[in-house]
Amino acid sequence: MNRKVRRGVGVRMVACLALWLGLPSTASALPLISEVFYDAVGSDNGQSFVEIYGTAGSSLDGLTLEGVNGANGAVGPVIALTGVIPTDGVFVVADLNGATTSVANADLLANFDFQNGPDSIVLLDGATVLDAVGYGVFGAGEVFAGEGSAAADAPAGSSLARLFADLDSDDNAADFIVLATPTPGEVELQPVPEPSSGLLGALGLAMLGSRRRFNRRRRRTH
Ligand SMILES: [Ca+2]
Ligand SMILES: [Ca+2]
Ligand SMILES: [Ca+2]
Ligand SMILES: [Ca+2]
Secondary structure, three states: OOHHHHHHHHHHHHHHHHHHHHOOOOOOOOOEEEEEEOOOOOOOOOOOEEEEEOOOOOEOOOEEEEEEEOOOOOEEEEEEOOOEOOOOOEEEEEEOEOOEOOOOOOOEEEOOOOOOOOEEEEEEEOOEEEEEEEEOOOOOOOOOOOOOOOEOOOOOOOEEEEOOOOOOOOOHHHHEEEEOOOOOOOOOOOOOOOOOHHHHHHHHHHHHHHHHHHHHHHHHHO
């Protein structure tokens, strides 16, 4: 292999390793519905919530959360969102029972009651759907307003949560899991791949090699 070819291989190797090391996790457009809790054991009043994951500091003003009845497509409840995504990225819309809620980490209080499935909850910006989750078994003629195929219908006391709050494949069945213990205000994010020491070493050597060849060229041309 002549010097020119070797140099090309070295540059490509550095580029590939850098790409791998800096590779961001699968990006999904935010905000996303990260958890819904619509069926507490017994009364849902003051217990149910919808959790949204978004970019810290971004405003939710003007967005709405809407329920879509699986039986006939009727829309409701409609919750007008206001507020800003907090530093941890997790915003909790909590149901009121009178003047209070039992939901931890609530960021916005409202009065709503989403139905047990088959139903859907949609996050909208005007008429534009930003994200949606449909849950339960939809029969022929029923209205699914979620994405891909429906998530499971969480049993009473359990919630439906996005496996990773920042991962949206637009398939509810793949993206959502049933959580036996709801976690308002807390999310799991995609794991960030840690570069192995072997790869770091290889990257260092490759960069060193490029530097040496560069210096050799400089010496030759000066
Ligand atoms: Ca209930
Ligand atoms: Ca209520
Ligand atoms: Ca989505
Ligand atoms: Ca959560």
